[in-house]
Amino acid sequence: MKKFLITGFSGFVSRHFCEYLEHNGIRSLIKGIDVHNPDLKREDFKYIEFDFERIDLLDKHRIEDIIFKFQPEYILHLASFSSVAFSWEEPILSFQNNTNIFLNLLEAIRRLNIDTRILSIGSSEEYGNVNEEDLPLTEEHPLRPVSPYAVARVSQELLSKIYSTGYSMDIVMTRSFNHIGPFQKEIFALPSFVKQLVQIKKGLKKDELVTGDITIVRDFTDVRDVVAAYYLLLTEGEKGEVYNVCSGKGWSLKEIIDKICDILEIKVHSKADAGLFRQNENKIVIGSNEKITSRLKWKPKYSIKQSLNDMIHYWETQI
Amino acid sequence: MKKFLITGFSGFVSRHFCEYLEHNGIRSLIKGIDVHNPDLKREDFKYIEFDFERIDLLDKHRIEDIIFKFQPEYILHLASFSSVAFSWEEPILSFQNNTNIFLNLLEAIRRLNIDTRILSIGSSEEYGNVNEEDLPLTEEHPLRPVSPYAVARVSQELLSKIYSTGYSMDIVMTRSFNHIGPFQKEIFALPSFVKQLVQIKKGLKKDELVTGDITIVRDFTDVRDVVAAYYLLLTEGEKGEVYNVCSGKGWSLKEIIDKICDILEIKVHSKADAGLFRQNENKIVIGSNEKITSRLKWKPKYSIKQSLNDMIHYWETQI
Numbered sequence: 001m002k003k004f005l006i007t008g009f010s011g012f013v014s015r016h017f018c019e020y021l022e023h024n025g026i027r028s029l030i031k032g033i034d035v036h037n038p039d040l041k042r043e044d045f046k047y048i049e050f051d052f053e054r055i056d057l058l059d060k061h062r063i064e065d066i067i068f069k070f071q072p073e074y075i076l077h078l079a080s081f082s083s084v085a086f087s088w089e090e091p092i093l094s095f096q097n098n099t100n101i102f103l104n105l106l107e108a109i110r111r112l113n114i115d116t117r118i119l120s121i122g123s124s125e126e127y128g129n130v131n132e133e134d135l136p137l138t139e140e141h142p143l144r145p146v147s148p149y150a151v152a153r154v155s156q157e158l159l160s161k162i163y164s165t166g167y168s169m170d171i172v173m174t175r176s177f178n179h180i181g182p183f184q185k186e187i188f189a190l191p192s193f194v195k196q197l198v199q200i201k202k203g204l205k206k207d208e209l210v211t212g213d214i215t216i217v218r219d220f221t222d223v224r225d226v227v228a229a230y231y232l233l234l235t236e237g238e239k240g241e242v243y244n245v246c247s248g249k250g251w252s253l254k255e256i257i258d259k260i261c262d263i264l265e266i267k268v269h270s271k272a273d274a275g276l277f278r279q280n281e282n283k284i285v286i287g288s289n290e291k292i293t294s295r296l297k298w299k300p301k302y303s304i305k306q307s308l309n310d311m312i313h314y315w316e317t318q319i
Numbered sequence: 320m321k322k323f324l325i326t327g328f329s330g331f332v333s334r335h336f337c338e339y340l341e342h343n344g345i346r347s348l349i350k351g352i353d354v355h356n357p358d359l360k361r362e363d364f365k366y367i368e369f370d371f372e373r374i375d376l377l378d379k380h381r382i383e384d385i386i387f388k389f390q391p392e393y394i395l396h397l398a399s400f401s402s403v404a405f406s407w408e409e410p411i412l413s414f415q416n417n418t419n420i421f422l423n424l425l426e427a428i429r430r431l432n433i434d435t436r437i438l439s440i441g442s443s444e445e446y447g448n449v450n451e452e453d454l455p456l457t458e459e460h461p462l463r464p465v466s467p468y469a470v471a472r473v474s475q476e477l478l479s480k481i482y483s484t485g486y487s488m489d490i491v492m493t494r495s496f497n498h499i500g501p502f503q504k505e506i507f508a509l510p511s512f513v514k515q516l517v518q519i520k521k522g523l524k525k526d527e528l529v530t531g532d533i534t535i536v537r538d539f540t541d542v543r544d545v546v547a548a549y550y551l552l553l554t555e556g557e558k559g560e561v562y563n564v565c566s567g568k569g570w571s572l573k574e575i576i577d578k579i580c581d582i583l584e585i586k587v588h589s590k591a592d593a594g595l596f597r598q599n600e601n602k603i604v605i606g607s608n609e610k611i612t613s614r615l616k617w618k619p620k621y622s623i624k625q626s627l628n629d630m631i632h633y634w635e636t637q638i
Contacts, residue, residue, distance in 0.1 A: 060411070088485065091478075092379070092426050099474070100419070107411050142461060151481055155418070155474040159410075162470055166407065 002028045004234075005070055005116075007105065008078030009052060010034040012183040017076060017227040021048050026231075031070045033057070034079065057101035064108040067116075074234045075118040077105060083187060084125060085278060087149035098152035099159070106163045106171075117170040119234050120160045124177040124219070124246065125150040129282050135250075136219075136288035139175070139242055146282070157242065164240040172237035174230070177246035177287045180307050181223035182314035189253060190220070191311065197260050198315045200268055207268045212276030214253035217284040219246045222302035222310075232296045246287030247300050260308055321347045323553075324389055324435075326424065327397030328371060329353040331502040336395060336546040340367050345550075350389045352376070353398065376420035383427040386435075393553045394437040396424060402506060403444060404597060406468035417471035418478070425482045425490075436489040438553050439479045443496040443538070443565065444469040448601050454569075455538075455607035458494070458561055465601070476561065483559040491556035493549070496565035496606045499626050500542035501633035508572060509539070510630065516579050517634045519587055526587045531595030533572035536603040538565045541621030551615045565606030566619050579627055 006014050009032025021028045022045050030050040032038060038052055055062045057079055080098050081087070087094035102120065109116060127137050128144035145151045157173055164171045184191045189212065199205035229245045237243065254270075261268060292298050302310075325333050328351025340347045341364050349369040351357060357371055374381045376398055399417050400406070406413035421439065428435060446456050447463035464470045476492055483490045503510045508531065518524035548564045556562065573589075580587060611617050621629075 091481075092422055095419075095422055095478075100414075103411055103414055145477055146481070147485065148478070148481055151474065151477040154477060155470065158464055158470040158473060159414075159467070162410075162465070162467055166466065 002026065003070070003073040004028055005031045005033070005067065005072035005075045006078060007033055007057060007076070008080060010036040010038040011078055012181070012185065013078050013179070013223060013227060014038075014076070015040060015183055016181065016223045017230060018045065018048060018050070020224065020227045020231060022046065031066065031072065033066060057104055058096060060104040060108065063104055064112065067108050067114060068112050071114060072116050075105070075109075075116055076230060076234065077102060077118060077120055080121065082123070082149070084147045084149045087147055087152070088278075091148035094148050095152045098149065099155040102156045103159055106159060106169070110163065110167050110169060115170075117172065117234060119230055119237070120156060120171055120173045122157050122173055122175045122242070123150065123153045124175055124244070124285055124287055126154050126157065126175055127285070130285065132284060135284060136248055136286045137244070138288045139244055139291055161240070170239050172233050172239065173242040174233065174245045175242060175287070176226060177219040177221060177244065177285065179221050179223045179226045180311065182310050184223070184311070190256060191315070193253075193257055194260055194308070194311045195315050195319070197264055197266065197268065198312060198319055201264045201266050202319060204319065207266070209257065209268045209270045210273050210276070211253065211257070211270050212273065212278065213281060214257060214270060214272070216281060217250040217252045217286065219248065219250050219286045220304060220307070221245065221247045221300055222307040225300040225302055229292060229298045232298050236296055238295070243292045244287040244289055245292065246289050248287060248289045249304075250284060250286035251304060256304075256308070259305065260312065263305070263309060263312060321345065322389070322392040323347055324350045324352070324386065324391035324394045325397060326352050326376060326394070327399060329355040329357040330397055331500070331504065332397050332498070332542060332546060333357075333395075334359060334502055335500065335542045336549060337364065337367060337369070339543065339546045339550060341365065350385065350391065352385065376423055377415060379423040379427065382423055383431065386427050386433060387431050390433060391435050394424070394428075394435055395549060395553065396421060396437060396439055399440065401442070401468070403466045403468045406466055406471070410467035413467050414471045417468065418474040421475045422478055425478060425488070429482065429486050429488060434489075436491065436553060438549055438556070439475060439490055439492045441476050441492055441494045441561070442469065442472045443494055443563070443604055443606055445473045445476065445494055446604070449604065451603060454603060455567055455605045456563070457607045458563055458610055480559070489558050491552050491558065492561035493552065493564045494561060494606070495545060496538040496540060496563065496604065498540050498542045498545045499630065501629050503542070503630070509575060510634070512576055513579055513627070513630045514634050514638070516583055516585065516587065517631060517638055520583045520585050521638060523638065526585070528576065528587045528589045529592050529595070530572065530576070530589050531592065531597065532600060533576060533589060533591070535600060536569040536571045536605065538567065538569050538605045539623060539626070540564065540566045540619055541626040544619040544621055548611060548617050551617050555615055557614070562611045563606040563608055564611065565608050567606060567608045568623075569603060569605035570623060575623075575627070578624065579631065582624070582628060582631060
């Protein structure tokens with residue numbers, strides 16, 4: 001029986017992580033915490049038991065109390081205000097709800113002196129603007145964050161390293177690139193496209209897709225591959241190391257839209273909304289997954305087409 | 320009449336900054352804020368007028384209120400929990416009182432949309448452990464912080480860059496190396512040595528000097544040179560740029576102790592206290608001041624001997 005504390009338990013990555021444990025028959029006891037209530041049902045799971053508590057990670061006394069009582073073997077720290085756009089509007093809230101919450105978590109474990117492994121989730125945004133000749137980005141590439149969100153993530157990673165080296169805590173870090181899949185909220189670009197296109201297909205919307213800049217290229221990984229990587233990193237990753245979690249392939253948003261339209265057998269025209277263009281936007285981001293694939297035998301299993309298919313099926317049931 | 324808001328107004332750098340303005344006849348209106356009361360006397364100053372308010376920069380509403388009322392032309396942000404040792408004991412307090420207070424200040428200015436120039440004070444600690452072949456450190460050297468304090472300072476600098484590029488705010492940054500001079504508190508190594516050695520000279524203490532690791536080499540600049548640099552950076556520094564503030568010379572703590580003993584004409588033996596050794600200590604830190612000297616015509620004027628002499632005179636009046 002493995003014991004996991006999962007922060008950000010009500011989010012879509014946590015849902016897929018629980019399903020990963022279930023599908024692989026990994027008997028687990030999970031303590032989930034989040035500011036929102038989850039919509040998982042206990043009866044849907046046979047191999048995992050979970051218990052949920054609604055708390056704000058800024059409340060460092062409560063988090064210490066929960067960790068002391070639960071004594072987790074593993075902590076999957078998914079809690080984050082992960083929107084770059086929001087971070088430009090509310091940099092303080094973004095910073096507190098990325099960096100400060102993580103520092104509270106680290107301090108709770110240090111003070112309690114609990115033997116636990118933490119997976120600190122970072123972001124490809126940490127790399128910032130990059131030149132095409134530097135692609136695909138390896139973990140050695142310098143971090144030059146260009147948004148408040150990205151700064152918060154770099155700060156989180158630097159704190160992870162300090163706690164790992166200076167206090168000998170057991171921390172593994174990721175820089176996770178864009179992930180996609182069923183249940184992802186439509187505030188992100190791809191689920192927003194899929195939702196709109198499914199609406200168009202069903203005749204619920206005129207055939208015009210509202211987008212931001214669709215020339216940008218991103219490295220998308222299916223969330224089900226991402227959670228498989230997180231499980232491997234928690235159980236077999238090397239202490240103090242940082243790993244890119246990515247597919248190693250880049251797709252422009254335009255190409256993605258074309259693929260969704262092909263699957264749906266529709267034609268639409270896109271309308272760029274300047275309000276959806278981001279400040280300091282990175283043009284092309286593609287990661288190298290050489291480190292995680294060679295050291296941990298992880299490999300993405302879902303093709304982009306499979307991911308989009310599954311997202312379409314998901315949105316078809318939601319509309 | 321120049322208008323300065325000074326955070327950390329009650330500290331020793333602020334005192335010397337005010338004296339710099341006074342000695343150079345720079346008519347100024349100063350709003351000082353700090354959590355501690357200052358011990359400056361208004362009647363000692365002819366050219367500068369100051370007003371003090373006791374506030375905690377974590378109180379973002381009050382800082383916004385003060386900035387709105389005062390409408391500063393320049394902000395000298397000196398407030399900091401600057402002890403590396405303390406940051407290992409209380410990483411959350413260290414982080415909040417370096418990074419979060421700075422973010423509150425930046426946000427206040429952004430929200431009020433006030434046209435002001437900010438000097439963000441950083442630290443040589445941001446560079447972290449360095450190899451001897453990389454010395455003297457230029458501003459291009461990668462930042463690899465090795466203490467919670469250093470991470471907080473790197474986070475502050477990254478936020479400065481984001482606010483400068485993303486919100487077009489007028490921010491100049493420093494990485495300030497060790498500074499020394501009269502009025503510095505004895506929690507720092509050099510004033511602690513000077514105080515102990517003056518006590519020994521006066522026969523108030525047995526001739527044993529308690530130290531940490533005295534083989535480490537640091538780049539010391541007289542605080543009076545440092546504040547001259549800060550004034551130049553505020554008035555002539557280039558927006559968005561970061562500047563080392565340092566002497567370009569390295570002295571081991573052992574050499575410094577010998578110099579103080581020479582001036583005092585005493586002989587002592589040093590006793591290393593393991594409790595004063597720091598975790599992840601950098602062995603040698605020497606900066607390059609080529610950027611600030613070439614671009615701003617700044618040059619350190621005080622020799623190490625002059626600084627130590629003046630510190631000795633100061634401590635002689637205190638004991």
